Amino acid sequence: MTDFKTQLDLKKIPAVVGKAGRELLQRCYGVLEHTRWPLYIVGPSGSGKSIIAMNLARQYARQRQVPAYYVQLSPEQTKTSLILGLRLENGSLSVKNGVVADCMEKGGIIIVDEATHSVQEILLMFNSILDRTSVTAIGDKMIYAHEDFRIVFCANDSRYAGNVKLPQSFAQRLVSFYFDYPAADDELLIVDQIVAEECKALDVVPISAKRYIIELMREMRSNTYPLSVRNAAIAVVLCNLELLQRSGQSWLQSDSHFANAQNAERARRYIAKRILGTEPGSVLDLTDMRIVEFERFVSMIGVENFKAIILQSFMYYLDVDLGFYDLQMMKEKISSSII
Template sequence: MAELKTQLDLQQIPKIVGEDGTQLLARCYAVLEHTRWPLYIVGPSGSGKSIIAMNLARQYALAKNVPAYYVQLSPEQTKTSLILGLRLENGSLAVKNGVVADCMESGGIIIVDEATHSVQEILLMFNSILDRTSVTAIGDKMIYAHEDFRIVFCSNDSRYSGNVKLPQSFAQRLVSFYFDYPTAEDELLIVEQIVAEECRANDVVPVSLKRYIIELMREVRSNTYPLSVRNAAIAVVLCNLELLRRPEWRQTMIDSYFYDNRNVESIKRYLAKRVLGCEAASVTDLTDRRIMELEQALSAIGIVTFKEIILQSFMYYLDVDLGFYDLQMVKEKLESSII
């Protein structure tokens, strides 16, 4: 099996945006700075755990002038490939370090991601490393961790399909932090960050439409259908590409869908709730500039096209494993919630 030499490029790590992530970063870093305790960041899929852990690694590595490593666990890994073991070299068995042993010796920090995508036997092999002595051994070779060595685990909780539960002896050695999905305001900032980094075109999507997409995502997602800011960012980029094809979109006539429908006020209230974040208190709220801008953007994109963009971005066409849950019921909820 190939060696896992996965040193992080600190310049490639996206910065944390939003108050929730910034606060968790500060709390976790305080533990790293003042103790040798291993951290475990757990939360729903797509909440930003890995990015927070990588920012922890960057901050610690720069402060201590040490390397930072990153590895994802999987059932195929062994102690030999991951930590320390005997490998065949020039016809003979030789003791070779894995990425964890390298990090222990250098006094670096390592992010062990997708911890519950492994098997319990692999997690149990970390126990001696997580103890106060922090040691690993194979044959007559023993590696004691440098005092600056730090380790941070990340995972979804075990309710997600394909995740294993943590062995009790492993869990007892950890300091755990739960990170839920950020607030809507923070998710807006994260979506804008992703769009700025990954879309080469100018972003012309109005904030009202971004808020609408994010609120739709927050309404539909669940532990069984874990939509994230990545899904929202995809939808924003696809909407952006449509609007760039129509440079005069701000002069677009409002689609008759909004005005010919007998339930126009209820539709406008639905739009307002998602964009303004609260129930419309008066008719004035329904004519808010942000609501009108949203209507113009949706009209320029086209209602049918917009619905298709949401379905594309929110995994509607993918055969997602939801365990015992009814995928078709989830998809029907999504489809009926778009407009």
């Protein structure tokens, strides 16, 4: 029998926030509700695919009163461990269900995450399950899926290091949905959600600072350097902890970076573009309260501390695999673009 740990705890699944995520959730659920077709949600790392899939599973499981399962693929898995196979028990071989076969029999829904972190041979084992007959077999035992059985795959696309391409016969059986990084406003909502869940301290980072961090992240993000809301959330939490340590200091003090008259206007124009979302049209735009608030925030923790937090949060100190791209050039770009 399947280990109960492979079942999703529906109460612990974070809600989908943001317009794009909710729209994708609705479109995917329409397919789950009205067909038996397998779903494949693909997109860049950190875009929120797994959360959407888990919300699909929760909604489906509650509506149909069926169990929901979750599994991550890896190259070490076999048909025996994952789907169905012969296992040694009390000195003899017997046929035992893996998590997929168990889900098929019970008419549940299963999330198969990190699909492209496996190998093609593992993906090909799903082919008969994804057919209209939806069957799997080992020896003389065959399991036909219950009509309520549903399967949802999640994966990064293969351009990211460590991901495999899909076999054609596997891909032909899927209904695919691409989920890109959400819009900036949605990413702000997601960052707030992550910070609220992960940081036990009161969040005192101003919205202007969060917007600045998110816009910086979006500028630095690329297919080869996939920064996500996780990185932005780390930066917000570290800034928050820094602020709390300095809570007795005055917000009115100004860092020398802003106090220097030669730097002030140039720095504020740089800040305004990220916080306001556009180039400042006049000097009045530079006195917008959001810009003033951000300047005070950075002054409170110090420009150099703020830069260090961004570098720490944006993987600057990690040897990230960029393929043929120059990692050092990417790091220099981030370092010179912070403020």
